[in-house]
Amino acid sequence: MKPQTRKKRNSPMLKNMSSRFDSIERELVGYNSNLRHSFEIDIKNISPDPQQARKKFSQQELNELAESLIQYGQLSPILVRKDETVEKVQWIIVAGERRWRAAKLANIKFLLAIEQTAEPEIISLIENLQRENLSPIEEARGLANLAKNYKLSQREIAKKIGKSASEVNGLLLVSRLPEFFQEGVLNSEHSLSRNLLIELARFPEHHEKELLLDKALAGQLTINEIRKKLDSIKKFNHKQMVNDTSHISRDLRASKLIKNIYKSFKELETLKLESQELNDLRNIETLLKSMIN
Numbered sequence: 001m002k003p004q005t006r007k008k009r010n011s012p013m014l015k016n017m018s019s020r021f022d023s024i025e026r027e028l029v030g031y032n033s034n035l036r037h038s039f040e041i042d043i044k045n046i047s048p049d050p051q052q053a054r055k056k057f058s059q060q061e062l063n064e065l066a067e068s069l070i071q072y073g074q075l076s077p078i079l080v081r082k083d084e085t086v087e088k089v090q091w092i093i094v095a096g097e098r099r100w101r102a103a104k105l106a107n108i109k110f111l112l113a114i115e116q117t118a119e120p121e122i123i124s125l126i127e128n129l130q131r132e133n134l135s136p137i138e139e140a141r142g143l144a145n146l147a148k149n150y151k152l153s154q155r156e157i158a159k160k161i162g163k164s165a166s167e168v169n170g171l172l173l174v175s176r177l178p179e180f181f182q183e184g185v186l187n188s189e190h191s192l193s194r195n196l197l198i199e200l201a202r203f204p205e206h207h208e209k210e211l212l213l214d215k216a217l218a219g220q221l222t223i224n225e226i227r228k229k230l231d232s233i234k235k236f237n238h239k240q241m242v243n244d245t246s247h248i249s250r251d252l253r254a255s256k257l258i259k260n261i262y263k264s265f266k267e268l269e270t271l272k273l274e275s276q277e278l279n280d281l282r283n284i285e286t287l288l289k290s291m292i293n
Contacts, residue, residue, distance in 0.1 A: 038077045040110045046091050046100055047083065051149075053125055053142030054134055056186060057101060065102035074099065074108075079116040079123060094120040095127035121146055122160055129161060136174060136194040137182050143168060144175035170194075173201035181213050190219030199226045206233060 078096025082089070093100055094116045103111055116123055125142045128134050134142070146157055154172065158165040174197045175182075185192055200216060203209050208229055215221040 038112050038114050041080065041091055041113045043100070043103055043109055043111055045089065046078075046080065046093060046111065046113075048097050048100070049092050049094065049120070049124060051121060051124075051145055052093070052097060053128055053138045053145070054097065055138060056135070057098060062098065062102050062105060065098060066105040069099070069102055069106045069108060074103070074112050077112040077114045079120075079127070080113045081116055081120050092120075094124050119150070121149060126161055135186065136171065136192070136197050137185050140171040140174035140197075141182075143171050147172065170198035170201070174198060177201055178213065181217065184217045188217055188219070190217070192216060192219075196221065196223050196226070199223050203230060204233070208233065 076096075076099075078099055079094040080091040081094050083092050091113065096113075100111065121142075125139075125146065128142070129139070143157055143161075146152055146160075147154075152160070154168045155165050157163075158168045161168075171194075174194075177197070177200065185197070196216065200209075200212060200221075203212060203226060212221060212226060212229065215225075
């Protein structure tokens with residue numbers, strides 16, 4: 001007779017600890033969370049996002065960040081998403097491109113990362129706005145990409161990134177400034193303020209606008225000058241409209257007078273006139289008719 005084996009019972013203590021770990025996991029990363037646990041990625045398998053709003057990076061700041069990574073290590077993970085365009089496992093940066101660039105300078109082989117699966121462009125833009133000073137052009141382009149790629153209204157964008165709808169509206173107008181001008185601003189040694197760019201973007205299409213764009217790139221334009229130029233254009237347009245209205249009114253009065261004269265000549269045709277007189281009358285009638293039409 002085989003000895004009876006005792007069935008092993010789960011320890012109440014282990015069961016309690018397991019339950020507590022599950023509870024903590026749900027609090028830190030929910031089952032429906034867009035964030036996953038952090039993991040290490042080979043830096044060779046990471047690529048920057050071509051849709052990233054920030055295009056310019058200060059070399060001095062990158063060098064300083066590289067020194068910090070060497071001394072203190074990586075203090076916070078970068079956010080990444082899977083690159084669905086390639087077969088092998090490759091990651092695209094959602095937030096943390098500066099840390100990735102600095103890690104390459106520091107010759108660091110692996111980076112700590114967290115996978116982000118929802119609205120990567122929005123997360124990337126918010127991270128840039130909160131952690132780094134984007135230029136107005138970079139910010140404007142980022143917002144324009146959100147509006148285009150996610151079909152978001154200005155109010156929806158404003159709510160997601162924590163800005164007013166009027167500010168979003170102004171920056172979206174900046175994104176419609178000529179491409180050559182935007183590139184010029186990004187590469188210019190002159191820093192153009194957000195408000196000046198918004199004033200320029202709101203300036204109507206006019207031959208004067210090109211002159212203003214050139215002055216802005218040369219660092220010689222002020223908001224006050226833009227507003228003065230806009231006022232002068234409005235005054236000129238108003239004067240032109242008044243003159244046009246005056247011409248129209250005068251033409252209408254002349255047309256009415258010609259019609260009355262033509263009507264009188266038509267009545268004269270019923271009279272008995274000499275042949276020459278009748279021919280002259282018909283010539284005048286033809287002239288009046290052409291003037292009416």
